[in-house]
Amino acid sequence: MxxxxxxxxxxxxxxxxxxxxxxxxxxxxxxxxxxxxxxxxxxxxxxxxxxxxxxxxxxxxxxxxxxxxxxxxxxxxxxxxxxxxxxxxxxxxxxxxxxxxxxxxxxxxxxxxxxxxxxxxxxxxxxxxxxxxxxxxxxxxxxxxxxxxxxxxxxxxxxxxxxxxxxxxxxxxxxxxxxxxxxxxxxxxxxxxxxxxGAMSGSCKLLKESLAPHIREELNRKGVVIVPIPGAGNGSDHKVSIKACQQYSQPEYTQSIVLLDTGHAKLMTPYFPQAELRRIPGFENARFEDPYSGGIGNSxxxxxxxxxxxxxxxxxxxxxxxxxxxxxxxxxxxxxxxxxxxxxxxxxxxxxxxxxxxxxxxxxxxxxxxxxxxxxxxxxxxxxxxxxxxxxxxxxxxxxxxxxxxxxxxxxxxxxxxxxxxxxxxxxxxxxxxxxxx
Ligand SMILES: Cc1cc2nc3c(=O)[nH]c(=O)nc-3n(C[C@H](O)[C@H](O)[C@H](O)COP(=O)(O)OP(=O)(O)OC[C@H]3O[C@@H](n4cnc5c(N)ncnc54)[C@H](O)[C@@H]3O)c2cc1C
Known part of the structure; x- marks a missing residue:
């Protein structure tokens, strides 16, 4: 058999x-x-x-x-x-x-x-x-x-x-x-x-080494880091509304960067324009690891x-x-x-x-x-x-x-x-x- x-x-x-x-x-x-x-x-x-x-x-x-x-x-x-x-x-x-x-x-x-x-x-x-x-x-x-x-x-x-x-x-x-x-x-x-x-996959991986040392340290210690996005409004965000995982369709994920420690830094958004990301304090050198074009989109x-x-x-x-x-x-x-x-x-x-x-x-x-x-x-x-x-x-x-x-x-x-x-x-x-x- x-x-x-x-x-x-x-x-x-x-x-x-x-x-x-x-x-x-x-x-x-x-x-x-x-x-x-x-x-x-x-x-x-x-x-x-x-x-x-x-x-x-x-x-x-x-x-x-x-x-x-x-x-x-x-x-x-x-x-x-x-x-x-x-x-x-x-x-x-x-x-x-x-x-x-x-x-x-x-x-x-x-x-x-x-x-x-x-x-x-x-x-x-x-x-x-x-x-x-x-x-x-x-x-x-x-x-x-x-x-x-x-x-x-x-x-x-x-x-x-x-x-x-x-x-x-x-x-x-x-x-x-x-x-x-x-x-x-x-x-x-x-x-x-x-x-x-279909729906767009809902997270990207950033190289931890590309993040500011204090973010890296907190991520390793606590497993999660939440960084408010300067100037982010309350409105709905296209990035979040097309996500496959609707459990993250809530304001914390549009108004902040939420990172989780899975070895890399898991960024809880389907994509994030790289230039915008690098304007956030601590993310000046941020680099995507998966998908490589995470500044543009996701699967x-x-x-x-x-x-x-x-x-x-x-x-x-x-x-x-x-x-x-x-x-x-x-x-x-x-x-x-x-x-x-x-x-x-x-x-x-x-x-x-x-x-x-x-x-x-x-x-x-x-x-x-x-x-x-x-x-x-x-x-x-x-x-x-x-x-x-x-x-x-x-x-x-x-x-x-x-x-x-x-x-x-x-x-x-x-x-x-x-x-x-x-x-x-x-x-x-x-x-x-x-x-x-x-
Ligand atoms: C970026 C991202 C982050 C995620 N994060 C999480 C998370 O943190 N927690 C969570 O619970 N879920 C997460 N998910 C969702 C989760 O990964 C999936 O829902 C789940 O793992 C799907 O498993 P699967 O086996 O059905 O399919 P898949 O993971 O898609 O696996 C299908 C496999 O089939 C193979 N395959 C396809 N066609 C063929 C073929 N013709 N012949 C042979 N092989 C073939 C593929 O290569 C692949 O390995 C995430 C998804 C993505 C994309």
């Missing part, structure tokens, strides 16, 4: 581990030379309702990706505007840590494999392939998980953003994202709000989502599942991990001839998966983004009483749903698979 996961971001890594723990052979294909995709420039986790979702997943027995994040933290239990009990992981050390987790789970990871074509057998996906001019390498499997994200490709960033901003996705080097569901004939969905198709995401059900099976294809941003307008590492786990687990269940799991509404994760699918069927919903960490979905968590940081209460909730350790390894099969891999 064989599963192929396409796309090695947080969702794909989580899917691969979840499937491997069920005892099936898993190959993870990543188009670049590194795992984690946009997670290579993120870092914020366990903030607000993400804490609850993280601990639900730990109680359900698939905490490996959160263990990796926790092992690489630069700061824990910190606060910044609108966010409580956040942790930050170091973007410098997280990727090798995740590589080690995948190796420990016996996942076969292949780098620089960009899937560009599919082979169908009616409504079943038989194989995925690289382009002919890249050797036409073919990967057959019983079930597939697509976790290729929703980043625009260069032409999309040019058309709907401010240009290709040379971001960590490195399309010019490794080729652009290719959606497997679309290749299999599925009509994908794009987020849109008015004329804006466009949330184009190319797959229609799916609540088991995360893609509509119309019998053996294709999806997770992460591909599964809908859910923004964030935590959101990618929890949907990735369910997609990988259900892909394994399908190959094992078992019923697919749908998580109940009594869990924040189950409710989010269902709520986002329903919202994506409405014009209004397509203009929104959902995250456990803020904006409309965090409000919903608070209204439903599902937000808590009480780990005991979260475990009891998972137990009441009969789902304690549901994703934990099937020991016998897993032992056989690890032995085979060795």
């Amino acid at each position: 064989k599963i192929v996961v396409i796309g090695g971001g947080w969702a794909g890594c989580a899917a691969a581990i979840a499937a491997a723990k069920q005892g099936v052979d898993v190959t993870l294909l990543e188009r670049t030379d590194s795992l984690l995709g946009t997670g290579l420039v993120g870092g914020i986790f366990r903030n607000n309702g993400r804490y609850t979702a993280t601990e639900e997943m730990v109680a359900m027995g698939c905490g490996e990706m959160f263990d990796a994040m926790d092992a690489c933290t630069t700061h824990t239990n910190m606060e910044f505007p609108g966010h409580k009990h956040a942790s930050l992981y170091s973007i410098a050390t997280i990727e090798p840590e995740v590589q080690r987790s995948l190796a420990a789970a016996g996942v076969d990871v292949r780098y620089q494999v960009r899937i560009a074509e599919v082979e169908m057998d009616g409504t079943r996906l038989r194989a995925v392939k690289t382009h002919e001019n890249k050797g036409g390498i073919r990967f057959e499997a019983d079930a597939f998980v697509e976790t290729t994200g929703t980043s625009g490709v260069v032409t999309v960033c040019n058309k709907y953003g401010n240009a290709c901003s040379m971001c960590v996705l490195r399309c010019h080097t490794f080729g652009t994202r290719v959606g497997v569901a679309a290749r299999a004939g599925v009509t994908e969905i794009s987020g849109r709000k008015g004329d804006q198709v 466009i995401r949330f184009v190319g989502m797959a229609p799916r059900d609540d088991a995360l099976k893609v509509d119309g294809i019998d053996n294709l599942f999806c997770g992460g941003e591909k599964a809908g307008l859910l923004v964030g590492h935590t959101e990618a991990v929890v949907t990735g786990v369910l997609a990988g687990y259900n892909a394994a269940r399908l190959t094992l001839g078992q019923a697919l799991l749908v998580l109940p509404d009594s869990l924040a994760i189950g409710d989010a998966i269902r709520h986002v699918r329903e919202q994506m069927q409405t014009e209004k919903g397509l203009g929104l983004k959902f995250t456990f960490s803020g904006s409309v979905y965090f409000e919903r968590m608070k209204e439903r009483g599902s937000y808590t940081t009480d780990i005991g209460a979260i475990r009891r909730r998972v137990e009441a749903a009969g789902l304690t350790d549901v994703f934990a390894a099937r020991t016998e099969l897993d032992a056989r698979r690890v032995a085979r891999a060795a």
